[in-house]
Amino acid sequence: MTLLKVENLTKRFGSLIAVADVSMVVEPGEIRAVIGPNGAGKTTFFNMISGFLTPSTGRILFDGKDISRVPASQRVKIGMARTFQITEVFPELTVRDNLQIAVEASAGYGLSVILNEEAREEVHADVSELLELSGLTDRADRLVGELSHGDQRTAEIMMALALKPRLLLLDEPTAGMGDQETFDIAKLIRKLHRQQNLSIVLIEHDMRIVFNLADRIMVLAEGRMLAEGTPKDIAANEAVQKAYLGTAG
C-alpha cells in the first residue's frame, strides 16, 4: 500500500507561486530524491508535507488518510519525521540529551515527572542504540553546538530517527559538507534505510548521492515538476539536462 500520496499540491506566497500543482507517490521502503535548482520550491514542498505550511490547494494522504490540515506535531505521531536545510538541534544540550528528548517525546513521556524503572531503562537503551548506530557514542556527553557540522547533522538525523518514523524527510542532509562528511552521511542514510525499513524522501544537491541512493528522482524547477523517474530516466532526460544537470552540476 502507498505510504505517501501528494495530489496537485500548490503553495502561493502572495503573487509568487512557490510550488505549482505537484503530485508524488512514495511507496513503503522507497528512497525518493527531490532535486532542482535553488528556489525551485523543494523546501516549500517539504514544509507542506511535514505540516510546517498549509497548502494553498491540493491534498496530502498518509496511509490513505487525508492529513492536509493535521498539525505538525500530530504528523510526527503518525510516523513522519524530518530534518531541516539548516540544522535544527538543541545546541546547548549534550548529544545524549538531544536524543533522550527525542526518545521521550516519541514514547509520549513529555508530561511525565516520574518514570518507573522499566521506562527509564527503555529510554536509556533506545538512546544508547541511537548513539551506537550513528557512531556518536564517544561524543555523547559533548554539547551538540560544539560538534562539527557533519556530527550535528548526524545528531539531527538520529533525533528524527528516534521518533520511529515510517517516512523520513531529509532536506539537503549534506549541505555545506566536505567530501568525507558527505560520504559518511550517505553511508549512514543507507544503513538506516536498510535496518529500519523506512521510506525516505530527500532533497539533495550532490548528484553522486542522489544517483547512489535514490530509487526514483523527482525534478522541480520554478515550482513545477519537470520530470520524474528512475535515476537512469533522469540522467537521460533532455529537459532536465538543460534546466539543471548541465548548469548546476
Next chain:
Amino acid sequence: MTNNGSLTRYAPSVIGWIVLVSLPEWINAVGYTDLGSRVVILGLAAMALNFLLGHTGVLSFGHAAYFGLGAYGAGLTLRYLAPSTGLAILVGTGIGTFAAMLIGPLIIRLRGVYFAMVTIAFGQIFYFIAFRWNTVTGGDDGLTNWTRQPINLGFATIDLKDPVAFYYLTLVVFAVATAIMAKLLASPFGRSLLAIRENERRALFLGIPVNLRIWLSWTVSCGFVSIAGAMYALLNNFVDPRALHWSQSGTFVIMAVLGGMRSFWGPLIGSAIYVVLQDYLSSRTSNWMSLVGLVFVLVVLFFPRGVLGMLGRRSAT
C-alpha cells in the same frame, strides 16, 4: 563521573544550604534576619521566574502580577477571612496560580518581546485594581491592620512574630518549592521545556506540543512566584500595589540575569546581590537604583552567563 567530579558538583549546594540554614546565627549579630528572609523570598520569586525564562526560554515581564496576587491573597485572608498563616499562604498561592492558568491561553501564542509586553499589560490591570479598590485593598496606602499568626502544629505552636522563626518557615517553604522545581526540571517534562528553549522548531517536529507546554511552564512558574508573594506579604505584615507593579517584575528579571539564567541557583545569588546592594546603597544615596543598574550592566557585559554561570565555567575548565 569520578569521585572528584561529583564532589565539585555537590559541594556548592551543600555549602549553600549550610549558609542558608546557619544564616540567623551569624547575621543576627547585626540584627538583619529579615534581610535574610527577603533574600530567600525574592530568590524564590526569581528562581520561579527563571523556570520560565532560563529553562523554557520565555521572557515574562509580568510576574509581579502573580507575586502581588499571592501577597494580596495572603494579606486579605488574614485581614478578612481567618487568623491562619497556613490558610493565607494557600489562598495567596491558589489565587496567583489560578489567575496565571486563566491568562495563559491568551498569551502563549505570542513570542519574544510581544509575549513580554502582553504580560506587562495584564500585570498592570491587577496593579490598577489594587490601586483603585480602596475599600478592600487599602489602595495606594496598602493593606494594613493584620499580622502573621502563630502556626499551630498540634504538638507545638510556632510563634512567627520572632524574625528567626519566620526565617525558618521561609526556608522550609523555599526548600520544598525548589525541590519540586528541581524535580520537574530533571524529568522528561522538564527536558521538553529545555527543548523549547533550545529550539522551538525542532521541539515541534519531535511532536512536542509547544504552546501547551509553555502554558504549563508559565503556570508552574507563576504558581511558585505567588508562593513567594504570599511569604513576602507575611514578612512585611503589609502589601501595597507596588508588589504588582511591572518594575517589580523587572527586579525579578534583573536578579535572574545577575545570578545566571542558565543555572538553577543563579537567581538566588542574584537576589542576594540585589537585596544587599539595595540595603547598603539606599541608606547612602537616593540614587541607589542607578548604581544597581550599573552593576547589572557590568555583569551583562563581562559575565553574560551571570555570576554563577561564570563560576560554573571556571570550575568546569
